[in-house]
Amino acid sequence: xxxxxxxxxxxxxxxxxxxxxxxxxxxxxxxxxxxxxxxxxxxxxxxxxxxxxxxxxxxxxxxxxxxxxxxxxxxxxxxxxxxxxxxxxxxxxxxxxxxxxxxxxxxxxxxxxxxxxxxxxxxxxxxxxxxxxxxxxxxxxxxxxxxxxxxxxxxxxxxxxxxxxxxxxxxxxxxxxxxxxxxxxxxxxxxxxxxxxxxxxxxxxxxxxxxxxxxxxxxxxxxxxxxxxxxxxxxxxxxxxxxxxxxxxxxxxxxxxxxxxxxxxxxxxxxxxxxxxxxxxxxxxxxxxxxxxxxxxxxxxxxxxxxxxxxxxxxxxxxxxxxxxxxx
Numbered sequence: 001x002x003x004x005x006x007x008x009x010x011x012x013x014x015x016x017x018x019x020x021x022x023x024x025x026x027x028x029x030x031x032x033x034x035x036x037x038x039x040x041x042x043x044x045x046x047x048x049x050x051x052x053x054x055x056x057x058x059x060x061x062x063x064x065x066x067x068x069x070x071x072x073x074x075x076x077x078x079x080x081x082x083x084x085x086x087x088x089x090x091x092x093x094x095x096x097x098x099x100x101x102x103x104x105x106x107x108x109x110x111x112x113x114x115x116x117x118x119x120x121x122x123x124x125x126x127x128x129x130x131x132x133x134x135x136x137x138x139x140x141x142x143x144x145x146x147x148x149x150x151x152x153x154x155x156x157x158x159x160x161x162x163x164x165x166x167x168x169x170x171x172x173x174x175x176x177x178x179x180x181x182x183x184x185x186x187x188x189x190x191x192x193x194x195x196x197x198x199x200x201x202x203x204x205x206x207x208x209x210x211x212x213x214x215x216x217x218x219x220x221x222x223x224x225x226x227x228x229x230x231x232x233x234x235x236x237x238x239x240x241x242x243x244x245x246x247x248x249x250x251x252x253x254x255x256x257x258x259x260x261x262x263x264x265x266x267x268x269x270x271x272x273x274x275x276x277x278x279x280x281x282x283x284x285x286x287x288x289x290x291x292x293x294x295x296x297x298x299x300x301x302x303x304x305x306x307x308x309x310x311x312x313x314x315x316x317x318x319x320x321x322x323x324x325x326x327x328x
């Protein structure tokens with residue numbers, strides 16, 4: 001029964017994230033919103049909306065470990081697993097602007113997360129700081145990409161094609177957004193509750209489940225968008241959207257969660273390898289993107305190996321794999 005509830009939660013998260021994206025894109029067509037606004041708020045933040053829903057629900061229930069674990073896990077999946085897998089599908093160019101602007105933002109976000117984890121708490125004042133950092137980043141993105149083409153993402157391109165046949169209404173777009181939000185809230189409630197029930201059954205801490213299984217479910221929308229972009233040749237925008245969603249995970253999601261309820265980061269639950277992993281992923285990613293300004297299949301394989309290595313180390317630290325003699 002618990003597994004069914006967990007599966008239903010994942011399905012609702014995926015459906016809700018997709019509805020939020022589609023509703024946002026439809027509003028662009030109806031209201032004539034600039035493509036960069038749609039790309040930033042409908043696509044990038046829309047794909048991160050399941051992580052936001054889980055973290056906000058967990059923070060409201062005073063389950064800080066699930067909130068932090070989901071953000072860390074989803075961000076690592078974005079930067080290492082999804083980006084690496086999509087590079088294996090098709091090498092992706094990384095424009096210097098994306099590397100310097102978006103890559104610099106995720107590096108700053110990773111450093112901020114590491115500093116807050118070292119401090120041990122994300123209070124409401126820190127939450128305001130995180131949201132202010134994302135607002136600053138959003139302004140920079142809007143100013144630098146204001147004249148970007150309407151075909152800046154697969155979702156927008158497909159919506160444009162459908163719009164040629166049928167003009168969406170503002171009420172229909174808002175209805176889709178409302179349905180998406182409801183699915184996200186209900187799905188997040190199912191996920192948080194079932195995670196607490198699964199933890200003793202699987203003999204794992206809720207934070208561990210949040211960083212792995214829950215985070216993977218939360219990252220499904222961004223995986224779908226990026227994989228479709230790679231398959232259909234929209235590789236020039238895939239990296240930027242993936243990094244932007246990761247920046248929102250840290251600055252936006254944690255900022256909102258901390259405003260709901262201050263978050264304590266337990267040093268006994270999260271190892272330094274967990275809380276510094278996002279910063280390490282950013283440090284690994286930026287040189288790979290700047291070399292020849294592209295992410296080749298070999299670099300993608302390296303990113304995937306880094307994520308697999310992190311999972312292996314986590315399993316070893318938790319005693320899920322044998323500890324060899326002589327290794328502490």
